[in-house]
Amino acid sequence: MRTERVLAAAGLLLALGLVGATLVAAGVLPPAFLGSPPADDDYDRTAVVVSDENGTELGRVEARIADTRQKRYTGLSNTSSLPEDEGMLFVHDDPQSLTYVMRGMDFGIDIVFVAENGTVTGIEHAPEPPEGEDGNDYRYTGEGKYVLEVNYDWTTRHGVTVGDRVHAEGVGLERSE
Template identity: 55%
Template sequence: MVSRRVRNYLGVFLVWLLLVLVLVSAGVISLPIPAPSPDSYDHATVTIHDENGTRLGSVDARVADTTHKRYIGLSDTEHLPRDEGMLFTYDAAQNHTYVMREMSFPIDIVYIGADDRITSIHHAPKPPEGADGNEYQYPGYGQYVLEVNHHWTTERDVEVGDRVRIENE
């Protein structure tokens, strides 16, 4: 038989647990979600060609192919090595808005349509110190979104309309 004191503690615990669950589901409070480990990502080689077929550049990209990996993205990453990036994949082309949440360096955000052509490019600066980055929004349309180092696209003359080839490793 359970004592009255234990039942009271259990009742208080359940009320607090229910309150936390309601506040989390309502978005009033958030619980930290750990970032995926770097070795949990698949990799792909992403190569960009101009309209004449000339190779403009290539990156080794971590593939963010789950909701959790897409949400975390490059947040809390200290830097992005040269010619590396992150490729966000979706089942179909659609409108997206990417933000600079917890970013400590600037990036280029490249939207790629289902036809493997670049639909838009944003040069996203590092958010100011103390900003959460969510107010820095970069919309676009695509089935894929490639994040690379800031001005990687400019240095290689990558433009809207260029063709992208993705090879899984």
């Protein structure tokens, strides 16, 4: 009898946890429902290098790696500014159609969509949302397994275009020679 109650309680907790995670992922509940947002030092980091078809380096940033649902949801929304040589690299489990928003953003960014093989598939220039407007209303879509977020117009200043290559150690974007 006691074992049945323990199993029933465990099953209920698991079901509630799954429902909560689903509601957070769908944007119905804030991520705080599952715990506090990740702190800056909770992220691994990697150097991200973008090069052209000839292998010439176009630009480089030190990026925080957002490789969990919570880190991807939080993104740069808890960041007040982004130094020119920094960014965030989002790592998804599989290649897919992706939509990014400017939730809680105080500055503009470039959103670079990257295929599983490291090829840039799309670039969106996302300016800072106007004061008093919800960044969730601004949606940027693309295809890929990875998304690199850098300062607004970084890709323009560095000459990055669709078809260029992104390399980063430790996340599946290692440079192949």
